Amino acid sequence: MIKGKAIVMSGIRPTGFLHLGNYFGAIQNYVKLQESYTCYFMVADLHALTTHPDTKTLNDNVHRVLAENIACGIDPEKAALYCQSHVRETAELYLYLNMLAYLGELEKTTTFKEKARLQPDNINAGLLTYPVLQAADIILHRATWVPVGKDQEQHLEMARNYVKRFNHRYGEIFPEPMAYNFGEDLVKVPSLDGEGKMSKSENQLATLYLADTDELITKKVMKAKTDGGPTSPGMPKPDYIENIFQLMKLVCDQNAIDHFEEAYQNCNIRYGDLKKQLADDMVKFISPIREKAESIQNDKKYLSQVMEMGAIKANASAAETMSLVRAAMGLNY
Numbered sequence: 454m455i456k457g458k459a460i461v462m463s464g465i466r467p468t469g470f471l472h473l474g475n476y477f478g479a480i481q482n483y484v485k486l487q488e489s490y491t492c493y494f495m496v497a498d499l500h501a502l503t504t505h506p507d508t509k510t511l512n513d514n515v516h517r518v519l520a521e522n523i524a525c526g527i528d529p530e531k532a533a534l535y536c537q538s539h540v541r542e543t544a545e546l547y548l549y550l551n552m553l554a555y556l557g558e559l560e561k562t563t564t565f566k567e568k569a570r571l572q573p574d575n576i577n578a579g580l581l582t583y584p585v586l587q588a589a590d591i592i593l594h595r596a597t598w599v600p601v602g603k604d605q606e607q608h609l610e611m612a613r614n615y616v617k618r619f620n621h622r623y624g625e626i627f628p629e630p631m632a633y634n635f636g637e638d639l640v641k642v643p644s645l646d647g648e649g650k651m652s653k654s655e656n657q658l659a660t661l662y663l664a665d666t667d668e669l670i671t672k673k674v675m676k677a678k679t680d681g682g683p684t685s686p687g688m689p690k691p692d693y694i695e696n697i698f699q700l701m702k703l704v705c706d707q708n709a710i711d712h713f714e715e716a717y718q719n720c721n722i723r724y725g726d727l728k729k730q731l732a733d734d735m736v737k738f739i740s741p742i743r744e745k746a747e748s749i750q751n752d753k754k755y756l757s758q759v760m761e762m763g764a765i766k767a768n769a770s771a772a773e774t775m776s777l778v779r780a781a782m783g784l785n786y
């Protein structure tokens with residue numbers, strides 16, 4: 454559990470609509486943490502450039518991520534909700550950290566290998582040093598707790614390595630940041646097709662977005678893969694059925710889960726009913742967020758004020774850290 458005056462930092466790329474994975478892996482915890490800690494939550498627009506170099510839709514995407522964060526419960530008065538490119542010191546710290554990051558380890562990063570496979574014609578240096586930029590975002594605020602989903606674990610481990618190297622070479626400036634989920638394992642929200650996880654830009658028919666209409670949510674859930682059902686009592690669940698149960702745990706009440714669990718164990722489960730229950734509860738969960746986000750997103754003036762207010766808080770913290778960094782590095786002549 455967090456003790457004392459912990460600083461919390463996290464970010465989301467504006468590369469598409471936010472989905473249930475973003476909510477349960479990250480935003481849900483932002484909302485809890487903002488009540489008691491100094492929080493910096495950021496729209497990672499610079500990171501988005503590593504995979505989405507066309508900036509025509511960036512403005513809309515940044516506004517939508519902000520609106521969706523607020524609709525999920527982020528209070529811009531409590532947390533600093535800001536845009537990465539509004540904090541110029543990020544680029545400076547990223548540069549210094551790049552001298553402490555080695556090619557071999559960057560090339561081995563899982564997300565780099567995945568993205569390089571997906572965009573073989575654009576394996577740019579920004580993609581390679583993506584975890585270095587992420588480390589800069591975090592340690593710019595000397596944050597210790599980073600609420601993220603399971604897919605970010607390796608990036609956090611790399612951030613700790615850069616911190617250790619910096620502190621060793623130039624003096625103890627940074628605490629080591631840790632991925633945070635209130636002492637629980639980090640969350641991975643699976644996709645509806647049982648293959649991989651929900652994602653902003655891949656696997657769209659198997660991902661539930663916070664902007665999906667009620668009809669679309671129902672359609673996606675009802676299409677989730679099932680089979681003829683268990684044939685002997687106590688049979689283990691295949692992955693795609695296990696996924697449906699996992700998704701139920703996010704939004705359904707325990708009685709409903711127990712009912713279907715028992716039916717599965719007794720081999721009389723009706724998958725149509727199971728999916729109908731999940732679809733109804735997903736609609737109940739997502740529709741208020743969608744409606745709230747839509748109305749916030751249309752209020753561009755309010756969103757600009759939010760970004761400005763967030764940038765003021767984030768810049769103040771960044772300036773303080775960077776004066777310590779420059780002094781520690783001897784760049785203060």
Ligand code: TYM
Nearest residue numbers: 463464465466474475478479497601602640641642650651
């Ligand atoms: P991004 O934009 O891919 O995802 C934002 C957050 O959502 C979590 N997440 C998930 N959690 C559980 N199940 C899923 N299916 C799922 N999909 C996404 C992610 O773990 C993340 O917490 N590199 C980061 C952005 C970033 C950042 C940072 C994060 C930039 N700078 C500094 C923390 C600190 C990313 O690509 O997140």
